[in-house]
Amino acid sequence: MFSKTCEYAMRAMIFIAQNAIDGSKVGVKAIASGIDSPEHFIAKILQDLGRKNMVQSSKGPNGGFYLDERSSKISLAHVVKTIDGDKFFTGCGLGLNQCSESNPCPIHNQFKKIRQDTLTMLENARLDRLVKEMDLSPLFLKR
Amino acid sequence: MFSKTCEYAMRAMIFIAQNAIDGSKVGVKAIASGIDSPEHFIAKILQDLGRKNMVQSSKGPNGGFYLDERSSKISLAHVVKTIDGDKFFTGCGLGLNQCSESNPCPIHNQFKKIRQDTLTMLENARLDRLVKEMDLSPLFLKR
């Protein structure tokens, strides 16, 4: 469905949203172990997300990753688009570039609906909201 | 969404269903150009599908690929499961192995519905049916 990179990114963002609260920060080591991902790999991914200002960080003692007000409202859809691009949301199910409304592949219309449902769902999955919901029920981010 | 291999496989199966009719057969060259895929690559994929009896073939002059009665009823879901496995239909959206009904990830329930819709859609997309529908409207399998 999504690339491994993208899965790690979503998990890491949720983990940060959950654990870096009230000015506190989380380090890569904690993130990596918290979401069960390779440490250096998730570090790279977070660097990317940082450059795009989707996550904030500070160096040095007590440093780590956290989310500012804007970042905490980011949706999983945004993360997916950033990492995997939007081919998931716009691409053809059979991989046809020319597939479109006027030039549909055999399963174009059915796929369109599913893609749209997925997009809506991921757009609604904003980090702050997920964390709030998870407070009610126990949560799991380990693979 | 699906691997390239899987996309080619689906396109090739549809193409064969469409073009190998009334005992005629289609060769890899025609298939490759018909679905715009690398010739040797789709040949390999069809070999795999052939071993699993999802497509029939014969060598020599006038040889090529075709579908027997059973194969022509195969669904795209079957093709996807054969090539990409069933992680698409059963796996967690965040890539968590332990995600389940009793141990759900933050987006488990929403994803479950989408996966189910996708599965239903692909199960209904049987080759014979797709070809019938395509006869009504023009079709495109080139990328």
Place this chain on the structure above:
DNA sequence: ATAATAAAAGAGTTTTTTATCTTTTGTTTA
């Protein structure tokens, strides 16, 4: 100032996926 800490950056390596090329085997028809 200096030592410790932690992310950023850069430079690989490994594995998987995608794609190509060559040889072999089986089938048909002339």
Place this chain on the structure above:
DNA sequence: TAAACAAAAGATAAAAAACTCTTTTATTAT
């Protein structure tokens, strides 16, 4: 039975994705 044809099989090669290691830079606290 020989030549042509077409898929099967096997072996490589190229590209992308996943992952690792080392060095640098910025920050904090002593």
